[in-house]
Amino acid sequence: MGAQLRIYRRRIRSVKATKKITRAMELISASRIVKAQQRVAASTPYANELTRAVSAIATFSNTDHPLTSTSENPKRAAVLIITADRGMAGAYSSAAIKEGDGLINGLKQRGLEVSTYLVGRKAVNYYKFRNRKITGSWTGFSDNPTFADAKKVSDELITAFLKDAQVDLTGVDELHIVYTEFKSMITQIPFSKRMLPLEVVESEGPAPTGLLPMYEFEPNAGEVLNALLPRYIESRVYNAMLQSAASEHAARRRAMKSATDNADELIKSLTRLANAARQAEITQEISEIVGGADALSSASAGSE
Amino acid sequence: MAQLRVELVSPEKRVWSGDASMVSARTLEGDIGILPNHAPLFGVLVDGQVRIKAVDGNETSFNVHGGFISVSNNRVSILGESTD
Numbered sequence: 024m025g026a027q028l029r030i031y032r033r034r035i036r037s038v039k040a041t042k043k044i045t046r047a048m049e050l051i052s053a054s055r056i057v058k059a060q061q062r063v064a065a066s067t068p069y070a071n072e073l074t075r076a077v078s079a080i081a082t083f084s085n086t087d088h089p090l091t092s093t094s095e096n097p098k099r100a101a102v103l104i105i106t107a108d109r110g111m112a113g114a115y116s117s118a119a120i121k122e123g124d125g126l127i128n129g130l131k132q133r134g135l136e137v138s139t140y141l142v143g144r145k146a147v148n149y150y151k152f153r154n155r156k157i158t159g160s161w162t163g164f165s166d167n168p169t170f171a172d173a174k175k176v177s178d179e180l181i182t183a184f185l186k187d188a189q190v191d192l193t194g195v196d197e198l199h200i201v202y203t204e205f206k207s208m209i210t211q212i213p214f215s216k217r218m219l220p221l222e223v224v225e226s227e228g229p230a231p232t233g234l235l236p237m238y239e240f241e242p243n244a245g246e247v248l249n250a251l252l253p254r255y256i257e258s259r260v261y262n263a264m265l266q267s268a269a270s271e272h273a274a275r276r277r278a279m280k281s282a283t284d285n286a287d288e289l290i291k292s293l294t295r296l297a298n299a300a301r302q303a304e305i306t307q308e309i310s311e312i313v314g315g316a317d318a319l320s321s322a323s324a325g326s327e
Numbered sequence: 328m329a330q331l332r333v334e335l336v337s338p339e340k341r342v343w344s345g346d347a348s349m350v351s352a353r354t355l356e357g358d359i360g361i362l363p364n365h366a367p368l369f370g371v372l373v374d375g376q377v378r379i380k381a382v383d384g385n386e387t388s389f390n391v392h393g394g395f396i397s398v399s400n401n402r403v404s405i406l407g408e409s410t411d
Contacts, residue, residue, distance in 0.1 A: 241370035
């Protein structure tokens with residue numbers, strides 16, 4: 024077997040092995056999207072009930088809560104960027120990071136300092152490589168976040184928000200979140216949103232219809248709001264994480280699908296080249312034999 | 328007789344939903360029992376048991392660690408921060 028042919032065969036083998044891997048990853052991601060979607064769906068009843076409750080209370084309690092009041096002279100803003108822990112998901116993480124960069128630039132133009140909170144190893148590496156300051160980071164759960172993870176993250180953010188940013192260097196006046204919204208299996212859009220100070224009006228799902236009931240509060244409206252608003256933030260952060268996880272799987276599935284398709288194409292063209300090389304080898308061997316025979320016969324003809 | 332439409336949800340899933348004749352839970356101010364046609368109420372729950380008496384007479388109870396209960400128009404929603 025000729026050297027050329029051997030090299031082609033070897034490359035075909037290696038592309039085939041890669042294809043097997045990408046194909047497996049595609050299938051795994053495909054099954055995980057469904058699971059992630061189910062988790063998003065499973066968390067909606069809680070989120071809906073919570074939104075309903077918050078809007079019911081906010082509409083007729085005049086309690087001034089630190090989480091809803093806007094600072095007159097904002098100094099610092101926190102940005103939470105949710106990305107993936109692992110790569111192989113196409114532009115998923117970089118799209119979220121880019122969206123975050125845009126948001127941060129916007130905030131800086133407004134004269135705010137920005138402290139960044141990162142979820143996912145990809146964002147952490149990106150920031151570390153560029154020597155940017157990371158205020159807080161969490162990794163290890165991007166593809167399968169639990170409520171406990173979301174709670175950990177939002178607890179730290181709420182603590183930072185409740186500090187007075189004018190005097191405390193770790194305090195923030197605003198909280199923004201960047202995540203990837205899962206629109207459908209083929210569309211995922213990086214999205215940035217202001218979480219704090221709260222705008223309660225934004226509600227997902229059907230808005231509560233009719234008059235909201237006149238609640239009796241136990242123990243009182245202020246206390247209830249105190250307990251309720253942090254939960255509301257947690258649930259929004261959790262929802263953002265779940266959506267991002269679903270988007271991550273969808274992005275990975277798509278990236279792996281195109282990798283598999285490319286491998287197929289590569290195998291096809293390499294097979295063509297290998298066939299041509301084999302044919303060329305055969306042709307050369309034949310012409311060598313014919314040439315040799317010819318030389319022999321003409322040599323013996325000359326001696327006669 | 329009127330019934331209560333009950334939803335017990337945790338952040339990760341819907342734990343229990345159905346019609347019930349009575350719900351009891353422990354709020355910051357103490358245990359409360361909710362019967363049909365209860366006045367609208369919003370309460371903060373502390374760690375404790377939530378007991379739901381379904382219309383068929385079966386009683387189920389859940390341990391809830393913090394959360395909320397809201398009652399309006401015979402609709403009870405219990406948001407447990409973690410339930411088991």
